[in-house]
Amino acid sequence: MGFPRPSLACAPISSDKMDRLIFHIDVNSAFLSWESARRVKKGESDLRLVPSAVGGDRDRRTGVILAKSIPAKKYGVSTGEPVSMALRKCPELVIVKPDFRLYAQCSKKFLAICRKYAPVVEQFSIDECFLDMSGTSRIYPDPVAIAHTIKDEIRDRLGFTVNVGIGPNKLLAKMASDFEKPDKVHTLFFDELEEKFYPLPVRDLFTVGRSTAKLLDRINVHTIGELASLDQKALDIIVGGKFAKHLYLVSHGLDDSPVLAERPEAKGYSNSITLEEDVTTAEEAEQVLLLLSDSVATRLRADSVRAWCVSVVLRSTDFTDRSKQMRLDTPTDNTDEVFDKVKKLFLELWDGEDPIRLFGVAAFDVTKEEGQLSFFDDPKKEKSRDVDEVVDSIRERFGMDTIIRGSICKSPVVPGGRHLRHSTKADGEEKNKKQ
Numbered sequence: 122m123g124f125p126r127p128s129l130a131c132a133p134i135s136s137d138k139m140d141r142l143i144f145h146i147d148v149n150s151a152f153l154s155w156e157s158a159r160r161v162k163k164g165e166s167d168l169r170l171v172p173s174a175v176g177g178d179r180d181r182r183t184g185v186i187l188a189k190s191i192p193a194k195k196y197g198v199s200t201g202e203p204v205s206m207a208l209r210k211c212p213e214l215v216i217v218k219p220d221f222r223l224y225a226q227c228s229k230k231f232l233a234i235c236r237k238y239a240p241v242v243e244q245f246s247i248d249e250c251f252l253d254m255s256g257t258s259r260i261y262p263d264p265v266a267i268a269h270t271i272k273d274e275i276r277d278r279l280g281f282t283v284n285v286g287i288g289p290n291k292l293l294a295k296m297a298s299d300f301e302k303p304d305k306v307h308t309l310f311f312d313e314l315e316e317k318f319y320p321l322p323v324r325d326l327f328t329v330g331r332s333t334a335k336l337l338d339r340i341n342v343h344t345i346g347e348l349a350s351l352d353q354k355a356l357d358i359i360v361g362g363k364f365a366k367h368l369y370l371v372s373h374g375l376d377d378s379p380v381l382a383e384r385p386e387a388k389g390y391s392n393s394i395t396l397e398e399d400v401t402t403a404e405e406a407e408q409v410l411l412l413l414s415d416s417v418a419t420r421l422r423a424d425s426v427r428a429w430c431v432s433v434v435l436r437s438t439d440f441t442d443r444s445k446q447m448r449l450d451t452p453t454d455n456t457d458e459v460f461d462k463v464k465k466l467f468l469e470l471w472d473g474e475d476p477i478r479l480f481g482v483a484a485f486d487v488t489k490e491e492g493q494l495s496f497f498d499d500p501k502k503e504k505s506r507d508v509d510e511v512v513d514s515i516r517e518r519f520g521m522d523t524i525i526r527g528s529i530c531k532s533p534v535v536p537g538g539r540h541l542r543h544s545t546k547a548d549g550e551e552k553n554k555k556q
């Protein structure tokens with residue numbers, strides 16, 4: 122279904138897989154870089170060189186930061202934090218609105234370059250992928266050199282930078298790509314763990330959530346090395362069962378999960394957002410889900426397809442995923458309908474307690490078939506489709522960020538859309554009545 126699922130959990134270790142060679146490629150500040158690259162192409166100034174961010178509304182000081190530039194990071198601005206807080210840290214912060222259609226285009230282009238070099242490419246999220254370079258030593262005798270070639274080609278042709286992490290498995294490749302940024306290549310092989318991996322704070326270990334890090338902190342386990350020195354029995358007492366085994370493996374840099382190329386027939390449309398600031402209320406969660414539903418439905422409409430199934434995934438801070446899917450009576454590409462189902466699934470999934478870190482929405486089992494008949498018996502649906510059409514045509518002409526749905530205007534995630542509010546008002550009002 123294309124969600125960025127970590128497939129690292131409790132994988133068996135086999136020695137014959139130890140000589141694998143995996144690259145993890147991660148776009149630096151993706152949303153912001155992609156917006157900057159577009160602006161630079163048009164001769165505008167480069168957002169990456171100033172404190173800037175993609176996110177909520179600057180004037181109203183609402184919404185959250187979805188991505189930030191490196192100069193903004195120096196002020197302590199972080200992804201997922203409220204715009205109001207970011208502005209307190211950095212009053213001159215430039216904030217631009219997200220444009221998911223642009224992101225989808227950039228993602229496609231950068232993956233296409235990666236696919237030229239690797240036999241197997243797994244898209245991990247909109248701005249990250251794994252390349253299985255195992256067995257390519259004859260064509261590419263020097264992994265670091267070829268990593269530079271890929272990185273430079275992406276930068277020179279597409280105008281944005283990536284980090285490449287090289288390792289013997291997905292876990293270590295991913296950890297390596299997170300070292301110094303931007304535009305860098307790093308390696309993390311088993312003989313480098315002592316120097317580059319064990320001294321890292323335990324919260325930097327992939328799949329260790331903030332709550333687990335806090336728990337470990339309380340028992341004086343601050344670094345990955347300290348975690349690795351615990352035996353499985355001790356871990357069992359601290360975190361219990363499956364997760365203990367998982368922690369044991371990842372703290373030793375062990376991961377046997379394969380790089381999986383997406384099967385083209387399983388094509389779905391999905392989008393997900395990871396927030397560092399956890400979402401704790403249903404209201405906030407629904408606004409994030411509306412944003413995701415809108416971006417997924419917009420892509421369905423752009424490809425002239427409708428989906429029979431909709432699904433939601435939630436990840437809590439301890440990295441447990443919950444997901445649920447639903448089959449529809451008629452296939453849809455309508456934002457309201459997708460959001461309506463997504464909201465239902467969310468309420469079934471969420472107990473109202475666990476803070477949520479990642480939200481994902483997917484639409485799949487797509488068809489070219491028209492679901493017209495059902496629209497005739499419900500005038501509301503027809504109206505909602507008209508709104509989609511108007512929104513799409515304006516976005517087509519003036520860009521994705523010219524129109525933001527009425528309900529999202531009030532969202533902590535993407536408020537704003539002031540300039541064209543009149544044309545989305547009906548949509549917003551109707552949605553509010555339904556809620």
Ligand SMILES: [Mg+2]
Pocket residue numbers: 147148149150151248249
């Ligand atoms: Mg990234």
